[in-house]
Amino acid sequence: QVRLVESGxxxxxxxxxxxxxxxxxxxxxxxxxxxxxxHAPNEPERVASxxxxxxxxxxxxxxxxxxISQDKAKHTLYLQMHHLKPEDNGMFYCESHRGNCxxxxxxxxxxxxxxxxxxxx
Numbered sequence: 710q711v712r713l714v715e716s717g718x719x720x721x722x723x724x725x726x727x728x729x730x731x732x733x734x735x736x737x738x739x740x741x742x743x744x745x746x747x748h749a750p751n752e753p754e755r756v757a758s759x760x761x762x763x764x765x766x767x768x769x770x771x772x773x774x775x776x777i778s779q780d781k782a783k784h785t786l787y788l789q790m791h792h793l794k795p796e797d798n799g800m801f802y803c804e805s806h807r808g809n810c811x812x813x814x815x816x817x818x819x820x821x822x823x824x825x826x827x828x829x830x
Contacts, residue, residue, distance in 0.1 A: 711736055711737065712733070712734040713732070713733055713803040713821035714731065714732050714734065714803075714822075715729060715730065715801065715802070715823060716729070716730045716731075717729040717730045717824065718825050718826045719827070720827040721827070721828055722828070722830075723793060723794055723828055723829065724792060725793050726789070727790045727826055728788065728790065729745060729787070730785055730787055731743065731786040731787075731788075732783070732785045732786075733784045733785070733786070734784070736784060738807045739761070740807065740808060741760065741761055741805055741806065741808070742758050742760045742761075742806055742812070743758065743759060743760075743786050743805040744759060744766070744803070744804055744805075744810065745758075745786075745788050745801045745802065746801070746802045746804050747800060747801050747802065748799060748800060752814070753804070753814065754768060756801065757771060757776075757788060758777065758804075759777045759778070759779055759786070763779070764809070764810065765777055766810045766811070771790075771797075774790065774792045774793075775788060775790045777789075793826070795828050795829070795830045796828075798828045798829075799825070800823040800825055800826075801823065801825075802820055802821055802822075802824075803821035804820050804821075805818065805819045806818040
């Protein structure tokens with residue numbers, strides 16, 4: 710059974726840093742995209758993702774502030790977040806699917822339970 714388990718997060722003041730992690734258990738794919746999403750009015754918003762070839766995709770709002778990376782041996786994804794803003798406040802969800810990071814979300818995608826990052830002004 711595939712599980713994505715987030716860790717990290719916490720509370721910081723604006724301008725601070727946090728690091729999120731997502732460990733994948735029982736993952737069936739050798740070609741995949743994995744990343745973090747957060748809530749948005751219409752559909753989950755991609756924050757940052759990375760694929761098997763280490764190609765990265767970032768939301769415009771986090772470019773030059775967030776860095777996504779992965780340790781394939783540990784099946785773990787990392788999202789280093791710097792210069793956090795109050796608008797970054799919220800739940801972050803780990804998501805993964807087969808294929809590249811330019812594919813749209815589908816019901817077959819795997820999701821973690823989410824982790825909270827609180828940014829105070």
